[in-house]
Amino acid sequence: xxxxxxxxxxxxxxxxxxxxxxxxxxxxxxxxxxxxxxxxxxxxxxxxxxxxxxxxxxxxxxxxxxxxxxxxxxxxxxxxxxxxxxxxxxxxxxxxxxxxxxxxxxxxxxxxxxxxxxxxxxxxxxxxxxxxxxxxxxxxxxxxxxxxxxxxxxxxxxxxxxxxxxxxxxxxxxxxxxxxxxxxxxxxxxxxxxxxxxxxxxxxxxxxxxxxxxxxxxxxxxxxxxxxxxxxxxxxxxxxxxxxxxxxxxxxxxxxxxxxxxxxxxxxxxxxxxxxxxxxxxxxxxxxxxxxxxxxxxxxxxxxxxxxxxxxxxxxxxxxxxxxxxxxxxxxxxxxxxxxxxxxxxxxxxxxxxxxxxxxxxxxxxxxxxxxxxxxxxxxxxxxxxxxxxxxxxxxxxxxxxxxxxxxxxxxxxxxxxxxxxxxxxxxxxxxxxxxxxxxxxxxxxxxxxxxxxxxxxxxxxxxxxxxxxxxxxxxxxxxxxxxxxxxxxxxxxxxxxxxxxxxxxxxxxxxxxxxxxxxxxxxxxxxxxxxxxxxxxxxxxxxxxxxxxxxxxxxxxxxxxxxxxxxxxxxxxxxxxxxxxxxxxxxxxxxxxxxxxxxxxxxxxxxxxxxxxxxxxxxx
Amino acid sequence: xxxxxxxxxxxxxxxxxxxxxxxxxxxxxxxxxxxxxxxxxxxxxxxxxxxxxxxxxxxxxxxxxxxxxxxxxxxxxxxxxxxxxxxxxxxxxxxxxxxxxxxxxxxxxxxxxxxxxxxxxxxxxxxxxxxxxxxxxxxxxxxxxxxxxxxxxxxxxxxxxxxxxxxxxxxxxxxxxxxxxxxxxxxxxxxxxxxxxxxxxxxxxxxxxxxxxxxxxxxxxxxxxxxxxxxxxxxxxxxxxxxxxxxxxxxxxxxxxxxxxxxxxxxxxxxxxxxxxxxxxxxxxxxxx
Numbered sequence: 006x007x008x009x010x011x012x013x014x015x016x017x018x019x020x021x022x023x024x025x026x027x028x029x030x031x032x033x034x035x036x037x038x039x040x041x042x043x044x045x046x047x048x049x050x051x052x053x054x055x056x057x058x059x060x061x062x063x064x065x066x067x068x069x070x071x072x073x074x075x076x077x078x079x080x081x082x083x084x085x086x087x088x089x090x091x092x093x094x095x096x097x098x099x100x101x102x103x104x105x106x107x108x109x110x111x112x113x114x115x116x117x118x119x120x121x122x123x124x125x126x127x128x129x130x131x132x133x134x135x136x137x138x139x140x141x142x143x144x145x146x147x148x149x150x151x152x153x154x155x156x157x158x159x160x161x162x163x164x165x166x167x168x169x170x171x172x173x174x175x176x177x178x179x180x181x182x183x184x185x186x187x188x189x190x191x192x193x194x195x196x197x198x199x200x201x202x203x204x205x206x207x208x209x210x211x212x213x214x215x216x217x218x219x220x221x222x223x224x225x226x227x228x229x230x231x232x233x234x235x236x237x238x239x240x241x242x243x244x245x246x247x248x249x250x251x252x253x254x255x256x257x258x259x260x261x262x263x264x265x266x267x268x269x270x271x272x273x274x275x276x277x278x279x280x281x282x283x284x285x286x287x288x289x290x291x292x293x294x295x296x297x298x299x300x301x302x303x304x305x306x307x308x309x310x311x312x313x314x315x316x317x318x319x320x321x322x323x324x325x326x327x328x329x330x331x332x333x334x335x336x337x338x339x340x341x342x343x344x345x346x347x348x349x350x351x352x353x354x355x356x357x358x359x360x361x362x363x364x365x366x367x368x369x370x371x372x373x374x375x376x377x378x379x380x381x382x383x384x385x386x387x388x389x390x391x392x393x394x395x396x397x398x399x400x401x402x403x404x405x406x407x408x409x410x411x412x413x414x415x416x417x418x419x420x421x422x423x424x425x426x427x428x429x430x431x432x433x434x435x436x437x438x439x440x441x442x443x444x445x446x447x448x449x450x451x452x453x454x455x456x457x458x459x460x461x462x463x464x465x466x467x468x469x470x471x472x473x474x475x476x477x478x479x480x481x482x483x484x485x486x487x488x489x490x491x492x493x494x495x496x497x498x499x500x501x502x503x504x505x506x507x508x509x510x511x512x513x514x515x516x517x518x519x520x521x522x523x524x525x526x527x528x529x530x531x532x533x534x535x536x537x538x539x540x541x542x543x544x545x546x547x548x549x550x551x552x553x554x555x556x557x558x559x560x561x562x563x564x565x566x567x568x569x570x571x572x573x574x575x576x577x578x579x580x581x582x583x584x585x586x587x588x589x590x591x592x593x594x595x596x597x598x599x600x601x602x603x604x605x606x607x608x609x610x611x612x613x614x615x616x617x618x619x620x621x622x623x624x625x626x
Numbered sequence: 627x628x629x630x631x632x633x634x635x636x637x638x639x640x641x642x643x644x645x646x647x648x649x650x651x652x653x654x655x656x657x658x659x660x661x662x663x664x665x666x667x668x669x670x671x672x673x674x675x676x677x678x679x680x681x682x683x684x685x686x687x688x689x690x691x692x693x694x695x696x697x698x699x700x701x702x703x704x705x706x707x708x709x710x711x712x713x714x715x716x717x718x719x720x721x722x723x724x725x726x727x728x729x730x731x732x733x734x735x736x737x738x739x740x741x742x743x744x745x746x747x748x749x750x751x752x753x754x755x756x757x758x759x760x761x762x763x764x765x766x767x768x769x770x771x772x773x774x775x776x777x778x779x780x781x782x783x784x785x786x787x788x789x790x791x792x793x794x795x796x797x798x799x800x801x802x803x804x805x806x807x808x809x810x811x812x813x814x815x816x817x818x819x820x821x822x823x824x825x826x827x828x829x830x831x832x833x834x835x836x837x838x839x840x841x842x843x844x845x846x847x848x849x850x851x852x853x854x855x856x857x858x859x860x861x862x863x864x865x866x867x868x869x870x871x872x873x874x875x876x877x878x879x880x881x882x883x884x885x886x887x888x889x890x891x892x893x894x895x896x897x898x899x900x901x902x903x904x905x906x907x908x909x910x911x912x913x914x915x
Contacts, residue, residue: 007826007827007828009827035827035831130834134831134834134835137831138831139830139831139834139835140834141827141830141831141834144830162825163825163826163827163830164825164826164827166826166827303647306642306645306646306647307646307647309642309643310643310644310645310646313643
């Protein structure tokens with residue numbers, strides 16, 4: 006049986022950071038990823054932060070992957086502005102939360118994981134190969150067993166092999182956690198549910214519309230009437246030539262009043278400000294019915310080719326790299342490109358009956374569960390010789406507008422790598438030696454602190470921002486507290502008291518419908534500006550959204566429903582983001598094809614990741 | 627060391643957005659993108675399997691105009707080939723499968739400086755030709771044992787034999803899988819359903835290493851490229867190109883559409899009332915009624 010020093014399960018940002026770090030510590034490590042290609046199973050909001058804390062160490066992405074990370078990695082835009090929009094119908098009140106975003110921050114970049122992860126993988130595997138390690142894709146770990154003093158890893162695809170130490174980086178629906186019973190399955194109260202669409206928009210149009218300098222971006226959060234009276238909110242991040250538009254809800258809030266996740270996105274799109282943000286001029290084909298089938302097909306194919314050329318040229322024209330077309334000699338100047346685009350457009354209209362209308366273009370629909378570290382982080386993030394990192398260990402930070410996950414996983418990964426490296430040097434993989442040491446390292450992380458306690462300085466910044474908002478019209482209980490909190494002396498006492506009470510007691514008060522919904526609606530109604538939309542976006546149906554996704558279907562289902570009649574399962578008929586569940590005669594029926602592997606149903610099902618290479622293949626993530 | 631040769635072909639890309647047609651409905655070759663043929667790609671995968679599993683060295687050959695370099699380059703990405711060979715000469719134009727096989731036979735003879743090639747792989751057929759004759763004819767000319775429709779194979783290096791599974795489908799009969807053993811050298815055409823299986827961690831690591839190397843090599847593929855003309859392939863001009871082709875295409879006819887006996891009913895899916903009767907009908911059919 007083949008044997009390896011360190012085995013990392015899961016090739017997201019955390020797993021890859023572990024591979025890179027272990028290799029840089031001159032250790033041999035292999036990473037096992039179920040997706041056929043790196044990044045195809047990863048979804049994030051997402052902003053990747055690099056943080057700093059003068060009082061302690063934080064391991065950031067650039068510490069792991071090289072100081073040239075910012076200049077070399079395929080990241081999207083440097084987020085310079087961070088807004089919260091309170092919405093009530095067409096009224097919107099905007100708060101500039103940039104100081105909160107900048108708090109202890111080196112940088113925050115918008116990222117698309119399907120672009121970033123392959124780059125990280127390239128760097129990590131380059132280092133790993135120097136020590137006989139590397140990345141293996143398309144392999145699903147199905148079991149881990151301890152026989153005598155050997156740890157044996159079983160997969161669906163490969164012969165069994167041995168590992169001295171294991172890092173579980175297999176995400177929020179960690180099967181390693183399940184196999185080993187290292188932690189309980191996260192409950193809906195401990196999770197957020199996120200759903201997102203990627204929207205296509207040319208680079209320079211994004212910059213003009215959001216008032217951005219080249220390569221810079223902005224983040225927009227939304228709260229108020231866009232959430233159907235449930236606890237959650239929306240977000241819109243600018244990428245290089247796409248936008249990430251999504252909604253994140255407390256999972257238990259969704260369960261209390263189930264709604265189709267696709268609808269959560271639609272509510273955002275229907276908001277006048279958002280619909281203007283995502284607007285583009287979009288070609289619309291006309292049906293040709295009066296011609297023979299063969300001719301229809303030929304016209305269809307020819308129009309497809311022309312539309313593809315039009316789209317590519319237009320995107321290039323509106324991009325930073327438009328000069329390349331001139332430099333390559335294809336065009337003599339930029340104006341000529343514009344003329345060419347216009348002439349193709351004219352052809353499309355006149356020869357193929359294509360219309361150009363105001364609409365928007367969705368590229369990819371995705372969904373994901375997000376662990377709320379305040380509630381579910383593993384207190385003991387290890388089991389035997391396995392260390393849990395990132396989402397698998399339940400370590401995500403959600404505190405008001407503070408939303409961090411990727412950076413936490415990276416920091417965890419470095420700490421786990423340090424612990425494993427030490428164990429390899431001393432040939433001791435016992436949980437008291439390796440696991441406990443990792444736990445102590447994790448507890449030194451400022452991120453762990455963020456998940457435990459309210460940060461007074463962060464709160465101060467927030468209160469400074471809201472200082473000038475008149476509190477006269479909000480719920481008297483809140484205005485009373487807010488007014489009191491403006492006094493720095495009281496604030497110190499209040500935060501101290503809150504931290505004594507702990508998040509357990511504070512959260513139910515703070516994370517309520519009042520703060521999430523009523524307050525922003527009142528703000529928008531009283532102080533908001535009116536925005537109107539210049540068009541009605543043609544929102545794709547869920548079927549159309551699913552049809553755009555790419556899958557490698559497995560004939561066997563990776564999910565087994567345990568109780569077809571449970572109340573929880575019945576709610577999934579609505580809550581499954583791709584409608585894998587239907588109901589017939591009081592029983593729930595699962596059709597696993599089309600599953601995006603978010604794990605929303607995992608709480609009451611026997612839920613596994615699909616076998617290697619099978620299942621969803623995200624192209625943006 | 628196992629020496630492996632692969633015969634490939636540059637073909638039109640028939641995918642939507644890339645293919646273009648003339649007004650008379652024929653393929654517009656100038657406007658259509660060309661790529662490594664899908665069947666050639668499968669043959670490349672089989673050769674790559676030999677590299678990962680048996681440490682083989684790979685030489686790729688193709689007959690075509692200079693543009694066929696593109697196919698060689700793409701094949702190098704898939705195989706991490708040590709050698710790329712382009713057999714290109716105006717004399718080769720208009721070749722049928724037999725004249726092509728003549729060029730390929732001599733081409734294979736030049737691979738690795740004229741050493742013995744243990745296995746030659748080729749695709750099942752070409753997506754723009756569909757005759758599937760070039761492979762078997764080349765095998766015949768080379769005097770190699772020919773194994774067609776191979777879906778799986780293993781090599782016993784000590785005994786110098788290949789053990790292969792062939793998928794045989796005959797009209798009106800059950801599809802069978804035949805296991806055969808043949809001494810090397812052999813010429814194998816790979817069935818489209820072939821999939822390489824790498825089932826140990828070490829094989830997977832090696833696979834990654836070679837893939838990466840292949841991508842790197844292909845960036846500078848000309849360094850690996852040798853171009854041969856009829857002269858330096860020692861070919862008799864009478865046996866290549868149009869001259870060497872016994873096939874004469876004297877007329878191309880559109881295939882008449884067969885008269886159908888089945889009844890068709892078009893169902894408008896936008897009307898939900900139409901769906902239930904359809905499902906009932908499908909259930910009836912499924913039950914064999």
